[in-house]
Amino acid sequence: DTGVSQDPRHKITKRGQNVTFRCDPISEHNRLYWYRQTLGQGPEFLTYFQNEAQLEKSRLLSDRFSAERPKGSFSTLEIQRTEQGDSAMYLCASSPPTELGDGYTFGSGTRLTVV
């Protein structure tokens, strides 16, 4: 297993376009998280899946954002009608069904630039 994979690594898009990112977690991890990180800030929680169920969603996740995890494996994060304020690093992480003190495994992220 090569860890958490995110695709693409970089995405440049024009304002108003839709983008979709993919995350492949570690196979035995049933928990999957999406975070967003902007310059000079720590990762901000966006949403959490346990298997295929989306159990928690941040108020940061406006109506333009949607995340799915069909069949409890890979996940996608879609942003519709992108805005310049959406420019950020989008991080995916996964964790096994153990103590929360064991931490997450993060992917390398997808850097989105909206021009």
Next chain:
Amino acid sequence: DQQVKQNSPSLSVQEGRISILNCDYTNSMFDYFLWYKKYPAEGPTFLISISSIKDKNEDGRFTVFLNKSAKHLSLHIVPSQPGDSAVYFCAANGGFKTIFGAGTRLFVKA
């Protein structure tokens, strides 16, 4: 609403000396506190954690101290090595959500 705060944006330390990174939090209900390390162009990597019912956890060169009355935790790295140069994030678990501080950039000079 910054529930986890890292007030020092950067810290510079000589190789072999101790690095102390600090973090304050506001929510008494957090279950675990964690430290992550981040190198450029990579995602954060989990380093060490501490349960809210403990006051110290040690793993090799890394020790985390928790002072619940002050709502403060710190990460000690002894001895510091040039490879420790990275951004360190303090984080806290509340439910299934982890809340991160803004990070402290550590420079370890050879």
